[in-house]
Amino acid sequence: MKKKHVIIVGAGASGLMAGIMAARNGAAVTILEQNEKPGKKINATGNGRCNYTNLAMPENAYRGEHPEFVQEALAQFSVSDTIEFFKELGIYPLDRKGYLYPRSGQAQSVTEVLCMEAANLGVKIKTNEKVVSVEKVVSFQKKTNGFRVLTEGWHYEGDALILANGSRASVISGSDGSGYELAKKLGHHIVPVWPALTALKCKGNFFKTWSGVRTEGKITLFSEGKPVVTEQGELQLTDYGVSGIPVFQISRYAVRNIKEGRDAEITIDFMPELSADEFRELLLKRKRTCPYKNDRELLIGLFPEKLIRIFAGQKDLVRAVKSLTLTVTDSLSFAQAQVCSGGVDTREIHSRTMESRKCRNLYITGELLDIDGTCGGYNLQWAWSSGAAAGVHAAADI
Numbered sequence: 001m002k003k004k005h006v007i008i009v010g011a012g013a014s015g016l017m018a019g020i021m022a023a024r025n026g027a028a029v030t031i032l033e034q035n036e037k038p039g040k041k042i043n044a045t046g047n048g049r050c051n052y053t054n055l056a057m058p059e060n061a062y063r064g065e066h067p068e069f070v071q072e073a074l075a076q077f078s079v080s081d082t083i084e085f086f087k088e089l090g091i092y093p094l095d096r097k098g099y100l101y102p103r104s105g106q107a108q109s110v111t112e113v114l115c116m117e118a119a120n121l122g123v124k125i126k127t128n129e130k131v132v133s134v135e136k137v138v139s140f141q142k143k144t145n146g147f148r149v150l151t152e153g154w155h156y157e158g159d160a161l162i163l164a165n166g167s168r169a170s171v172i173s174g175s176d177g178s179g180y181e182l183a184k185k186l187g188h189h190i191v192p193v194w195p196a197l198t199a200l201k202c203k204g205n206f207f208k209t210w211s212g213v214r215t216e217g218k219i220t221l222f223s224e225g226k227p228v229v230t231e232q233g234e235l236q237l238t239d240y241g242v243s244g245i246p247v248f249q250i251s252r253y254a255v256r257n258i259k260e261g262r263d264a265e266i267t268i269d270f271m272p273e274l275s276a277d278e279f280r281e282l283l284l285k286r287k288r289t290c291p292y293k294n295d296r297e298l299l300i301g302l303f304p305e306k307l308i309r310i311f312a313g314q315k316d317l318v319r320a321v322k323s324l325t326l327t328v329t330d331s332l333s334f335a336q337a338q339v340c341s342g343g344v345d346t347r348e349i350h351s352r353t354m355e356s357r358k359c360r361n362l363y364i365t366g367e368l369l370d371i372d373g374t375c376g377g378y379n380l381q382w383a384w385s386s387g388a389a390a391g392v393h394a395a396a397d398i
Contacts, residue, residue: 003028006394007149007158009131009179010165011038013380014366014387016114018162021391023121030156031123032149034130034165039111041170045380050107052091053082053384054377055098061378063252064370065191069346070382073354077388082381089113099376129153134161134182136359145360160361160394162354164387167340167367168193177334179368180343187358189345191370194259195337196252197379202241202266202326206313210306211239218272221250221328222265223257232272237307241326242266245375252341252372255331264328269321270303276322283317339379343370353393354386363390 006022008015011033019029031038042050054061057079062070077085083093083100090113092103102109118125129151136145137157147161168177180190218232219242231246250266257264271279286298296312303311303321314320334340344364348357356362365386373379 005158008162013383015164017387018391022395025395027395032129051377072351073385077385162363168334169337191342193342196341197248197338199243210237213237218269354390
């Protein structure tokens with residue numbers, strides 16, 4: 001009996017996982033990758049170390065118009081399934097406070113074991129193959145549509161198609177968002193796509209003074225005067241605004257507010273361990289102990305010198321430290337973002353199988369969907385889970 005043929009566009013995290021799972025379930029698999037090597041974005045994740053999943057799964061780990069969409073795929077291929085899957089392939093996990101990395105410390109290890117397993121299963125990975133269009137055709141079983149996938153140099157025909165070619169985020173070549181256009185032409189609505197997990201540009205005239213400072217703080221995003229989201233951790237202060245993981249976590253909301261015509265303001269609390277009253281009392285105590293110190297000198301030992309220069313120039317010292325307010329004007333570019341918010345509307349996708357509700361035998365995974373995770377391995381976990389679901393069901397359901 002002729003094997004079902006599954007074509008996958010994209011040899012990134014979700015594409016490689018989908019290919020392995022489809023092959024394990026009896027399909028013949030061809031993966032088309034427009035770069036010269038598979039897994040280039042995997043190799044760049046986690047500063048080249050690859051935080052491939054996380055032991056914790058907080059309720060707000062995933063964002064989107066319908067974040068609950070992730071639940072069925074995560075239940076089918078869970079964090080523990082991911083850990084065991086990679087252990088079988090040779091990746092021993094290094095646990096850093098719940099953030100899991102390959103013990104080798106090299107993201108390339110993850111790509112290599114995925115490619116070796118794919119090769120062992122007979123998966124064909126065709127590199128330097130940029131997909132330019134997709135056409136529906138009648139499958140060999142004459143039951144429903146299959147697909148003809150045209151690249152710049154060839155064409156491929158299959159019974160099922162998995163779009164796994166990622167978002168516009170990243171400097172990696174090929175992160176061009178072409179998957180959105182393919183999905184759109186096959187009948188899907190695209191929730192507007194914007195950078196997420198990125199730094200924020202703000203309005204201000206003192207950023208050159210604080211540029212380069214790393215400091216603990218709590219950052220809150222406000223829109224229309226109401227708090228939207230709060231994050232705490234190490235902030236990185238830049239010559240254009242703010243960066244650091246807490247900023248990355250709130251960036252998707254700030255960017256979408258701006259792009260959709262709403263205002264976005266952030267307040268920074270540079271000493272979140274004390275209330276405003278407690279901080280005011282601390283300053284008074286310091287003044288009583290050392291009455292010869294001016295405002296700038298009272299802050300020495302609490303904050304870096306660059307920050308002290310900014311605080312000391314403000315009329316209200318406590319307000320400057322506890323609730324410095326900035327207007328967000330933009331984010332860094334798609335190339336400098338880790339992921340995107342927006343993508344294929346998840347209401348048009350079956351959450352258990354990743355199959356399109358608009359086009360039979362079409363499956364969509366990973367970053368192409370309107371799902372984005374917070375920092376900490378959640379986006380890769382989504383790639384593994386959604387890729388596994390698509391691979392299994394593409395092989396079985398044709």
